[in-house]
Amino acid sequence: MSTEPENGSWVGKGLPRKEDGRLLRGRGKFIDDIKLHNMLYLKFVRSPYAHAKLLGVDISAAEAVPGVVCTLTGAEIAAQTQPFIEIGPDPFRQIKDYPLAVTKVVYQGEPVAAIVAASPHIADDAAELVQVEYEGLDAVVDAEEALTDKVLLHDVAGTNQVWRGVFEYGDIEKAFAEAAHVVHIDKMHFHRFSSTPLENNAVIGQWDPKDEQIYYWCNNSFPSFAIQFIAAHLGIRIDRIRVQTFDIGGSFGIKITTYPQMAVCALASKKAGGRPVKWIETRSEHNVSSAHGNERTFRDTRVALDKNGVITAIDSRHIDDCGAYPRYEPLGCVIWAQVFPGVYRFKNARIDFRQAVTNKCPVGPNRGYSRMQHLWFLERVIDICAHQLKIPADEMRLRNYIRPEEFPYVTPNGCVYDSGNYPKMMEVAKERIGWDAWKKKQAAARAEGKWIGIGFGTTLDSGTNNFGQSQIVNPYAPFSGNSQGANCKLDIYGEVVVAVGSCPQGQGHETTAAQVVADVLNIHPDMVTVRTGFDTERNVHTGASGTYASQFAVSGLSAVHGAAQKLKAEMRRLGAFLLTTTEDNLEFGVGQQGPEIRRKDNGESANYWRLANVVNVNSAVLPAELYELTLNCRYVWRAPFKVPDKDKKYGSLTLTYASQLHMAVVEVDRETFIPRILDYVAVDDCGKVINPPIVEGQVYGATAHGIGASLMESCVYDSVGNMLTSTFSDYTPITAVNMPRVKYAHIETPSPHSYSGAKGMGEGGAAPIHTISAALQDALFAEGVFIDDSFNNPDSLYRAIVKKEICQTAKLVKAEKGK
Amino acid sequence: MAIKFGGEFEVPRKPEEVYDFLTDPEKFGPLLPDFQGMTMQDDKHFTVKVNVGISYIKGTAEVKMELAQAERPQRAQYKGQGSVAGGNVSLVAGFDLAPTAAGTKVAWQGEAQIFGKLASVAGGLLEPLGKKNLQKLIGGLQAALQ
Numbered sequence: 001m002s003t004e005p006e007n008g009s010w011v012g013k014g015l016p017r018k019e020d021g022r023l024l025r026g027r028g029k030f031i032d033d034i035k036l037h038n039m040l041y042l043k044f045v046r047s048p049y050a051h052a053k054l055l056g057v058d059i060s061a062a063e064a065v066p067g068v069v070c071t072l073t074g075a076e077i078a079a080q081t082q083p084f085i086e087i088g089p090d091p092f093r094q095i096k097d098y099p100l101a102v103t104k105v106v107y108q109g110e111p112v113a114a115i116v117a118a119s120p121h122i123a124d125d126a127a128e129l130v131q132v133e134y135e136g137l138d139a140v141v142d143a144e145e146a147l148t149d150k151v152l153l154h155d156v157a158g159t160n161q162v163w164r165g166v167f168e169y170g171d172i173e174k175a176f177a178e179a180a181h182v183v184h185i186d187k188m189h190f191h192r193f194s195s196t197p198l199e200n201n202a203v204i205g206q207w208d209p210k211d212e213q214i215y216y217w218c219n220n221s222f223p224s225f226a227i228q229f230i231a232a233h234l235g236i237r238i239d240r241i242r243v244q245t246f247d248i249g250g251s252f253g254i255k256i257t258t259y260p261q262m263a264v265c266a267l268a269s270k271k272a273g274g275r276p277v278k279w280i281e282t283r284s285e286h287n288v289s290s291a292h293g294n295e296r297t298f299r300d301t302r303v304a305l306d307k308n309g310v311i312t313a314i315d316s317r318h319i320d321d322c323g324a325y326p327r328y329e330p331l332g333c334v335i336w337a338q339v340f341p342g343v344y345r346f347k348n349a350r351i352d353f354r355q356a357v358t359n360k361c362p363v364g365p366n367r368g369y370s371r372m373q374h375l376w377f378l379e380r381v382i383d384i385c386a387h388q389l390k391i392p393a394d395e396m397r398l399r400n401y402i403r404p405e406e407f408p409y410v411t412p413n414g415c416v417y418d419s420g421n422y423p424k425m426m427e428v429a430k431e432r433i434g435w436d437a438w439k440k441k442q443a444a445a446r447a448e449g450k451w452i453g454i455g456f457g458t459t460l461d462s463g464t465n466n467f468g469q470s471q472i473v474n475p476y477a478p479f480s481g482n483s484q485g486a487n488c489k490l491d492i493y494g495e496v497v498v499a500v501g502s503c504p505q506g507q508g509h510e511t512t513a514a515q516v517v518a519d520v521l522n523i524h525p526d527m528v529t530v531r532t533g534f535d536t537e538r539n540v541h542t543g544a545s546g547t548y549a550s551q552f553a554v555s556g557l558s559a560v561h562g563a564a565q566k567l568k569a570e571m572r573r574l575g576a577f578l579l580t581t582t583e584d585n586l587e588f589g590v591g592q593q594g595p596e597i598r599r600k601d602n603g604e605s606a607n608y609w610r611l612a613n614v615v616n617v618n619s620a621v622l623p624a625e626l627y628e629l630t631l632n633c634r635y636v637w638r639a640p641f642k643v644p645d646k647d648k649k650y651g652s653l654t655l656t657y658a659s660q661l662h663m664a665v666v667e668v669d670r671e672t673f674i675p676r677i678l679d680y681v682a683v684d685d686c687g688k689v690i691n692p693p694i695v696e697g698q699v700y701g702a703t704a705h706g707i708g709a710s711l712m713e714s715c716v717y718d719s720v721g722n723m724l725t726s727t728f729s730d731y732t733p734i735t736a737v738n739m740p741r742v743k744y745a746h747i748e749t750p751s752p753h754s755y756s757g758a759k760g761m762g763e764g765g766a767a768p769i770h771t772i773s774a775a776l777q778d779a780l781f782a783e784g785v786f787i788d789d790s791f792n793n794p795d796s797l798y799r800a801i802v803k804k805e806i807c808q809t810a811k812l813v814k815a816e817k818g819k
Numbered sequence: 820m821a822i823k824f825g826g827e828f829e830v831p832r833k834p835e836e837v838y839d840f841l842t843d844p845e846k847f848g849p850l851l852p853d854f855q856g857m858t859m860q861d862d863k864h865f866t867v868k869v870n871v872g873i874s875y876i877k878g879t880a881e882v883k884m885e886l887a888q889a890e891r892p893q894r895a896q897y898k899g900q901g902s903v904a905g906g907n908v909s910l911v912a913g914f915d916l917a918p919t920a921a922g923t924k925v926a927w928q929g930e931a932q933i934f935g936k937l938a939s940v941a942g943g944l945l946e947p948l949g950k951k952n953l954q955k956l957i958g959g960l961q962a963a964l965q
Binding site: 284 | 907909
């Protein structure tokens with residue numbers, strides 16, 4: 001407790017994380033640490049086929065294995081449950097999504113049976129004895145091909161197209177008619193990759209016959225969403241489901257969609273007489289069948305520019321691949337529109353957006369969900385146009401950026417960017433990387449024949465979303481706005497205890513929530529106990545509670561702040577009674593007997609124990625007018641959203657817009673074609689920083705994720721739907737060894753939408769992917785190569801530079817002079 | 820993962836003799852590389868067991884085979900489906916026979932599709948391994964028909 005607040009505030013101070021002592025000493029509580037009496041273990045039998053009819057599942061040999069308690073098949077589950085809810089409209093609302101395949105499998109790794117046994121090893125061995133008869137079907141692994149509907153995944157839908165919508169704003173035709181330049185880009189592609197959390201998905205489910213309640217101990221990162229799906233699927237009331245999360249070893253969004261596995265664990269427990277059933281996902285299962293990020297193809301892009309290189313219009317067709325089942329989709333079909341123009345000022349645009357199912361792992365909201373694909377597209381457009389028009393990439397951005405004085409900025413589709421200063425971020429990035437020196441080094445290196453490029457990526461991390469955008473994809477979706485709950489109380493002995501509806505996975509909620517409460521009550525953060533993890537029975541959550549979409553700093557901490565303020569108001573009323581004074585003669589602080597409330601005039605005080613004692617234990621001294629005081633205050637923070645205009649696809653879709661500007665110097669080796677990062681800067685603006693080391697840590701994490709995705713990590717499928725990168729040997733996730741030294745800097749443009757000025761952060765808009773693509777293009781444009789794919793490894797660069805099979809500017813990009 | 824294969828060779832036997840050899844599972848089966856055994860269901864259906872192994876992924880593949888086309892003495896085609904090392908394989912292999920002055924020209928072609936863990940974790944090794952094993956099979960056929 002030796003540290004002091006900064007300028008009188010704990011918010012903004014780089015306090016060590018409260019949770020680190022526990023986590024770094026191996027004392028964290030993760031799902032696999034939990035051992036329950038009579039616990040059983042579940043193993044899934046998974047399909048080797050990406051697309052096949054399921055002719056029969058023979059589980060008799062598995063059931064005969066000593067130690068096997070029960071099994072489940074898809075047919076058995078279908079007979080006692082409803083298919084999962086579909087978020088989208090018809091015809092995909094009609095599809096039958098069960099947690100185990102019933103009549104057909106539609107992706108490799110889809111579960112077809114579950115074995116429940118007394119030990120994980122028995123379950124593993126028995127699972128190998130399950131005989132499944134398949135009739136192979138042609139698979140479709142390309143979204144554009146899927147849209148031809150020659151191979152159908154879900155017959156009842158009659159199409160593979162999950163959703164289609166045209167987002168059109170301004171006057172496109174006029175803008176193109178008046179353009180000085182028009183650039184055409186044939187095709188670009190954002191590849192499929194995922195996240196590799198240290199802890200895989202994990203669930204313990206128990207359907208307890210004693211109280212007919214389902215208990216979950218799990219690491220799902222959006223439990224309030226999951227239980228809505230599970231309750232409807234199992235046909236039980238939602239109040240019969242209790243979910244608890246504890247420490248979670250990373251999620252990055254892809255742990256949102258584990259409700260199918262959670263449902264199976266509950267059903268298995270029911271069949272096993274109420275014994276708890278644990279499922280711990282293996283790494284291979286995670287890679288093949290948990291959730292991947294969305295893959296997207298950008299077709300027939302036309303860009304109109306004026307004579308100065310300012311973009312005036314964009315027209316493009318986007319095709320999103322959501323894998324075999326929509327699950328969290330088609331929300332991704334609108335979520336990208338939160339950042340419709342990116343950081344740029346163009347007003348006229350038409351995006352024809354389609355989404356298709358393919359015989360690949362279903363997608364989930366992977367870090368930067370849906371927006372990073374679109375932001376990458378816009379950054380490619382900027383760089384390709386800059387090269388075509390021979391305008392330096394930095395200058396091109398400066399000419400097109402939304403200007404600082406234009407905030408709050410209303411985008412063509414009605415989103416309101418709260419704050420930002422993109423030119424300032426570029427200035428800081430240039431200073432940190434040593435721009436002038438690198439430009440000289442680059443020129444000298446090029447003279448020696450080296451391929452060195454300098455690239456920028458400017459992105460947005462839109463946080464605290466308006467669920468009303470779901471009504472743009474499905475007008476009947478019953479969601480809108482956003483809310484988060486928190487509870488702040490004085491416990492019976494006067495301890496300050498905070499509970500939040502989030503489920504942190506490394507974001508330091510325990511620390512930042514304590515900082516906020518400490519500021520409100522003028523005490524030290526160590527005097528605040530934060531109950532981390534989600535628990536339905538704490539009754540603080542709302543239907544939007546969880547940890548996702550870069551929002552805790554805004555929604556979570558605003559809820560904590562509101563609850564602390566309510567508590568403070570009650571304490572003040574009580575203090576005035578106990579100290580026989582007026583409320584405005586009271587102040588909060590720490591005295592000799594711990595946290596206290598005291599009179600300003602004479603210093604007489606009541607410590608928290610006394611306050612709590614009077615309300616909870618010694619209440620006969622209270623006057624009747626104070627009976628309403630509980631010192632146990634719940635507050636629900638609600639984002640000030642309206643339901644968007646569904647027809648015009650117009651409205652505020654997100655509350656805060658953190659921004660990132662990354663800059664990289666990359667060299668491509670002329671012999672091996674290995675791209676090597678020579679220098680890297682990450683500049684972040686998340687408004688008021690609550691805890692600088694926590695923010696910096698998340699920037700490093702997001703940067704590593706993006707660099708890995710850009711150069712090393714790709715979910716590769718062959719033509720029949722085998723995933724060829726199902727192990728870390730092939731997926732090659734980035735490690736510390738592959739990381740360049742990242743130079744971090746930040747600027748602060750406070751948000752007017754949060755009480756502290758903070759903006760949600762942590763996703764980073766996948767800035768490294770855009771940045772490295774830009775740097776590679778800068779290095780290779782003179783070779784006739786433009787970067788049309790977000791994934792670039794030595795093999796693809798060799799095919800582009802030497803074989804000239806891909807990325808050929810002359811074939812795929814065309815620039816025309818207009819008026 | 821799909822592996823396509825094909826080629827031709829000549830043997831100093833009449834087409835009828837070659838055809839009879841190729842369509843007799845009990846003669847043809849043992850020529851499969853790492854053959855472990857076979858069970859006949861009827862004269863057109865049988866199950867073969869072969870050892871399969873790539874690095875640490877080892878196991879026995881049990882492949883249900885069917886003599887799908889039998890046009891004596893021009894053409895024979897086998898279809899098969901089986902499971903191996905956490906995956907499945909389906910294959911089609913055809914033989915077209917044509918008389919030549921010295922005997923019979925055998926044109927062979929086919930495709931194997933491999934699904935599951937084997938393709939996922941060892942996909943890059945499968946094609947060269949498949950070709951090597953095919954060479955063994957064709958070499959065995961040629962030797963048997965000399």
